[in-house]
Amino acid sequence: MQISPLDTDWMQNLPDAAQEYLNGHRLDEVECVVSDLPGIARGKAVPASKFARQSQFFLPNSIYFQTITGGWGEAAGENGFTEPDMILRPDMETACAAPWTGDWTLQVIHDAFDQNGEPIPFSPRNVLKRVVELYRKEGWEPVVAPEMEFYLVARNINPAEAIMPMMGRSGRPAAARQAYSMSAVDEFGPVIDDIYDFAEHMGFEIDGITQEGGAGQLEINLQHGDPVKLADEIFYFKRLIREAALRHDCFATFMAKPIEGEPGSAMHIHHSVLDRETGKNIFTGGRGAETDAFFHFIAGLQNHLPSVVALIAPYVNSYRRYVKDHAAPINLEWGRDNRTTGIRVPISDAASRRVENRLSGMDCNPYLSIAASLACGYLGLKERKRPTKEFKGDAYEGIEEIPRDLFSALDLFKDANKMHNVLHPEFARVYQIVKTAEYDEFLQVISPWEREHLLLSV
Incomplete structure (x- = not known):
């Protein structure tokens, strides 16, 4: 309205x-x-x-x-x-x-x-609206549920210094490898209290907050719903969380990989698709069986995600997150309840059957990342191809199937004409130009690694 x-x-x-x-x-x-x-x-x-x-x-x-x-x-x-x-x-x-x-x-x-x-x-919100409308023209209603990972870190006003975990309530720096620890969550209690209060004033429903594996790393889950509405909420949430952190003398960061040696921060996206007439999940058929549409959607992610990695991992830092055995996928395999695969089918009842894209980083623009992920699924539903065989076991032992740097990802996006037509060709043109300019800016900066290892050795 x-x-x-x-x-x-x-x-x-x-x-x-x-x-x-x-x-x-x-x-x-x-x-x-x-x-x-x-x-x-x-x-x-x-x-x-x-x-x-x-x-x-x-x-x-x-x-x-x-x-x-x-x-x-x-x-x-x-x-x-x-x-x-x-x-x-x-x-x-x-x-x-x-x-x-x-x-x-x-x-x-x-x-x-x-x-x-x-x-x-090339307005990000318009890009997402365009993709949602393509679904609706087919009689489908896309539904997403994002997960937001981020770090609370010590104030950092000198870019030359490494980012450090924030000081917890106990007076000790936040510790790593404390996934799902309630005591670790309590360390950030005052910040979390403000996040809850701000969210309530703004009318947002938080499904839960958990401690993740990194030092000072938290995850917020949001209720599933309309893609544009959820992207709006993440857009607002990033500012909300930053403001809550500043009240307590720390920073909130959504960098994909802010701390060396710690896990990266993802924005996992859960997808399902409803029939607009019946309201039923098109991934589920008679007697709760998985439908062809379910497999076509997965195939769409497998076939087209490489072409949009530049949107879901939009910065040079984004690719530091894709590290084998560091809780970030490096593959396009799919599996049921398997967090080593890039595409995961979580445990659910038949009516709630969904597909999770685990590639997207939290440093993304939420409108563009959700649009890109839905666009892959849309192309899969239209192309009606089958995915590879379900992967069982540790997918980190398999081959790497995604670009490992921004320049390579932009090259793949440049040639993805089918994807351009879904997102909008003019958006694709502008995005490539802006991100290439950004990459060129990065290449003008000499890093500490280069000074340490190349200055006197090459």
């Missing part, structure tokens, strides 16, 4: 959580935000009185040509780098509190359109 702020009763039409948050208070400010390609929130903060008088605002389309470092990819097209304005319209269903601010503030995610009213094809 799209609600215009110009509606006189727009405050009464806010989501319930936003109304409850503002109950008895005067709204001071509205943050009008969009996600850029890396997933950074861009936009404007405006007084509530001004927001009530506007139905849209403007930003230059160049925000989608910006690299993670603040540089620019030459992706403007044949008209040159003129930075025309986009029209940004609020999706009021995304209105939620910004409870860490000093005043009463709402955040609202906006959708990006060109001046002819057409969706901007």
